[in-house]
Amino acid sequence: MTxxxxxxxxxxxxxxxxxxxxxxxxxxxxxxGTLVVxxxxxxxxxKTTLLEATARHLAGRHTMAVLVGDLETDRDAQRxxxxxxxxxxxxxxxxxxxxxxxxxxLAALGDPHVDFLFIENVGNLVCPASHDLAEHLRxxxxxxxxxxxxxxxxxxxxxxxHVMVVTKLDLLPHVPFSIEAVAEDARRIQxxxxxxxxSALDGAGIEAWCAxxxxxxxxxxGRYL
Amino acid sequence: MHERxxxxxxxxxxxxxxxxxxxxxxxxVRVEVGPLSGVEPLLLAAAFEQLAAESAVAGxxxxxxxxxxxxxxxxxxxxxxxxxxxxxxxTCRGNVRVxxxxxxxxxxxxx
Numbered sequence: 001m002t003x004x005x006x007x008x009x010x011x012x013x014x015x016x017x018x019x020x021x022x023x024x025x026x027x028x029x030x031x032x033g034t035l036v037v038x039x040x041x042x043x044x045x046x047k048t049t050l051l052e053a054t055a056r057h058l059a060g061r062h063t064m065a066v067l068v069g070d071l072e073t074d075r076d077a078q079r080x081x082x083x084x085x086x087x088x089x090x091x092x093x094x095x096x097x098x099x100x101x102x103x104x105x106l107a108a109l110g111d112p113h114v115d116f117l118f119i120e121n122v123g124n125l126v127c128p129a130s131h132d133l134a135e136h137l138r139x140x141x142x143x144x145x146x147x148x149x150x151x152x153x154x155x156x157x158x159x160x161x162h163v164m165v166v167t168k169l170d171l172l173p174h175v176p177f178s179i180e181a182v183a184e185d186a187r188r189i190q191x192x193x194x195x196x197x198x199s200a201l202d203g204a205g206i207e208a209w210c211a212x213x214x215x216x217x218x219x220x221x222g223r224y225l
Numbered sequence: 226m227h228e229r230x231x232x233x234x235x236x237x238x239x240x241x242x243x244x245x246x247x248x249x250x251x252x253x254v255r256v257e258v259g260p261l262s263g264v265e266p267l268l269l270a271a272a273f274e275q276l277a278a279e280s281a282v283a284g285x286x287x288x289x290x291x292x293x294x295x296x297x298x299x300x301x302x303x304x305x306x307x308x309x310x311x312x313x314x315x316t317c318r319g320n321v322r323v324x325x326x327x328x329x330x331x332x333x334x335x336x
Contacts, residue, residue: 005336012238188313
């Protein structure tokens with residue numbers, strides 16, 4: 001018996017379904033005026049510290065909630081929960097967050113109607129770049145202690161981000177880091193990248209960063225506000 | 226890093242296509258990966274070899290087409306290959322739109 005081989009042409013992005021799911025959640029949150037901000041960086045770049053400073057700055061003027069991703073422990077949630085509603089997402093070893101975990105975190109917070117929902121991703125400049133968490137804004141942090149040559153090493157992360165925040169500006173006098181060099185390297189990959197420089201410990205740059213968040217929210221879905 | 230979960234998703238989708246077409250056997254699965262797909266072809270092949278064997282599409286061969294990163298610049302109307310992850314248009318220096326090489330694409334399934 002001979003068997004005939006039939007080739008079916010598909011040409012479909014393997015992640016098409018996951019991307020469609022994310023788009024539905026993104027639209028649902030947009031309709032209630034919640035700007036979703038996915039915060040990404042290597043471990044220790046200062047995501048939690050920036051979120052603490054952001055929460056203090058927005059307090060009384062805007063509502064926000066945070067979903068914090070980590071492999072283990074609820075240390076970040078403990079830092080943030082005195083300031084804002086926070087849910088810890090523990091990945092149990094996985095190196096990135098995925099949409100179902102984000103949805104579970106939202107449900108754990110009682111599906112809050114807030115102006116800003118921040119997702120603090122797992123510290124990692126590789127895998128989180130490949131996962132759409134229904135964010136409207138993707139923010140990559142890079143600390144002055146990490147070195148200004150990082151964007152070129154992690155092209156997908158910087159290509160898919162809207163904003164780069166250079167953190168730990170207070171360390172600049174002590175480390176060989178050039179703001180111009182990091183900006184040039186990152187904008188070669190993403191020419192439209194917005195950029196902020198902050199020192200969350202002493203508050204430098206926090207006002208400009210928060211103003212940008214507010215403007216982004218109005219720009220993204222002013223029609224719903 | 227997440228090639229195993231990608232392969233699981235690939236096998237699920239391939240098996241759904243097999244069932245849609247009432248086929249007993251999948252002989253070949255063809256995928257396309259590019260420099261910005263976040264997928265390492267060697268790891269993908271290894272994960273496929275391991276996971277396909279214990280799935281409904283056991284015996285299928287995986288063919289990986291590695292493609293270059295392609296982009297176009299709308300203002301200039303040019304399409305070109307991006308070398309060195311420089312996403313600026315060689316003519317106007319503006320941002321480009323990636324048209325190929327940023328996805329893991331299921332190209333075809335042979336039954």
